[in-house]
Amino acid sequence: MLFKNVIGQKELKQHLIQVAKADKIAQTQLFAGQMGYGTLPLALAFIQYVFCENRTETDSCGQCSGCKKVDDLQHPDLHFFFPVVQSISKISSKLLPDWRIQLKESAYFDLYEWTQRMDDRERKPIISTEESQEIIRKTALKSYEGGYKVYIIWMAEEMNAICANKLLKILEEPPDKSLFILLCESTEHMLPTILSRTQLVNVPRINEDVLAHYLVNSLLIDQNTAESIASFSAGNYIKAKHQIEQQENTDFLELFKNLMRSSFKKDVTAMLDWAEETAQQTKEKQKLFVLYALHLIRQSILLNYTSGAINQLSNDEAEFLKNFAKFIHGKNIQSFMQTMNDIHYHLERNANPRIVFTHLSFQVMRYIHA
Numbered sequence: 001m002l003f004k005n006v007i008g009q010k011e012l013k014q015h016l017i018q019v020a021k022a023d024k025i026a027q028t029q030l031f032a033g034q035m036g037y038g039t040l041p042l043a044l045a046f047i048q049y050v051f052c053e054n055r056t057e058t059d060s061c062g063q064c065s066g067c068k069k070v071d072d073l074q075h076p077d078l079h080f081f082f083p084v085v086q087s088i089s090k091i092s093s094k095l096l097p098d099w100r101i102q103l104k105e106s107a108y109f110d111l112y113e114w115t116q117r118m119d120d121r122e123r124k125p126i127i128s129t130e131e132s133q134e135i136i137r138k139t140a141l142k143s144y145e146g147g148y149k150v151y152i153i154w155m156a157e158e159m160n161a162i163c164a165n166k167l168l169k170i171l172e173e174p175p176d177k178s179l180f181i182l183l184c185e186s187t188e189h190m191l192p193t194i195l196s197r198t199q200l201v202n203v204p205r206i207n208e209d210v211l212a213h214y215l216v217n218s219l220l221i222d223q224n225t226a227e228s229i230a231s232f233s234a235g236n237y238i239k240a241k242h243q244i245e246q247q248e249n250t251d252f253l254e255l256f257k258n259l260m261r262s263s264f265k266k267d268v269t270a271m272l273d274w275a276e277e278t279a280q281q282t283k284e285k286q287k288l289f290v291l292y293a294l295h296l297i298r299q300s301i302l303l304n305y306t307s308g309a310i311n312q313l314s315n316d317e318a319e320f321l322k323n324f325a326k327f328i329h330g331k332n333i334q335s336f337m338q339t340m341n342d343i344h345y346h347l348e349r350n351a352n353p354r355i356v357f358t359h360l361s362f363q364v365m366r367y368i369h370a
């Protein structure tokens with residue numbers, strides 16, 4: 001991770017660069033701040049700068065072997081530890097493949113996203129006693145490349161008390177050339193004995209103007225919306241991303257409602273208008289909409305058979321499905337699912353979207369009245 005790819009945080013970046021250049025790196029540090037502020041990306045950029053063989057005044061070179069190994073998450077002296085669901089594994093090394101996939105997708109993620117990736121049942125992950133033994137074992141290893149050995153402990157507040165206590169000694173007197181970087185969202189949940197042994201690096205929220213600017217340029221959000229999202233999410237990029245996804249879902253909900261209403265009324269003009277409007281969306285959005293429609297259809301069935309006990313719906317969605325769900329039942333669910341899957345398949349293969357969505361609206365009309 002290059003510093004320039006971390007959103008905002010200009011002053012903290014300068015500070016970290018100064019520390020590395022002056023060779024005044026504290027051996028045990030605690031980066032504290034919401035993950036959406038960029039706590040992990042900043043730590044990764046810092047580590048890369050430490051390992052870079054050709055660094056500039058403002059960033060790592062991105063080209064040298066040190067940079068490449070950190071960027072590929074293959075540096076032999078860089079170790080990651082993170083919370084894991086204990087019934088899957090006691091230690092994080094078994095989940096490194098998932099961890100790498102996550103980091104390659106984005107270093108902006110939080111414990112909730114990580115849990116979802118790891119476990120369908122979303123059970124609570126922790127950093128266990130076994131993990132502390134693993135950390136201590138790895139600190140005894142020699143440095144492969146002769147430089148720093150770096151130990152990143154992500155979401156350190158999830159260490160259980162035994163694990164934290166076992167690490168006190170090594171944090172107090174870290175072996176030569178080893179560098180511990182603990183990351184947490186809130187220092188309140190950290191043991192005072194850990195806090196007293198680490199140098200605090202406070203990660204502040206992303207400046208709202210900077211975040212808005214980023215949303216406009218990188219996610220192609222319009223200026224007004226970007227400003228409102230940046231302010232609503234209080235400088236937290238993960239929250240901003242979720243907000244944007246929700247907004248897209250609101251558009252999708254309207255599209256879904258219009259499809260169902262016009263098909264229910266057998267209003268052919270409205271159905272054709274709907275197909276036309278949907279065909280105007282980008283190809284990516286069209287496919288996402290089909291998946292979204294599939295999701296609402298499954299949720300409708302679930303509402304019918306569990307009287308709403310389990311659902312994954314926003315309030316607006318739940319409101320609409322309250323009346324709509326009864327139109328999805330055992331006699332048409334298969335047809336609905338089959339058609340949605342077919343539509344998705346055809347869109348992937350570049351079928352004409354106007355024809356595809358017109359066909360969909362007529363099929364929906366048949367199924368609803370089946």
Ligand SMILES: [Zn+2]
Nearest residue numbers: 052061064067
């Ligand atoms: Zn480099």
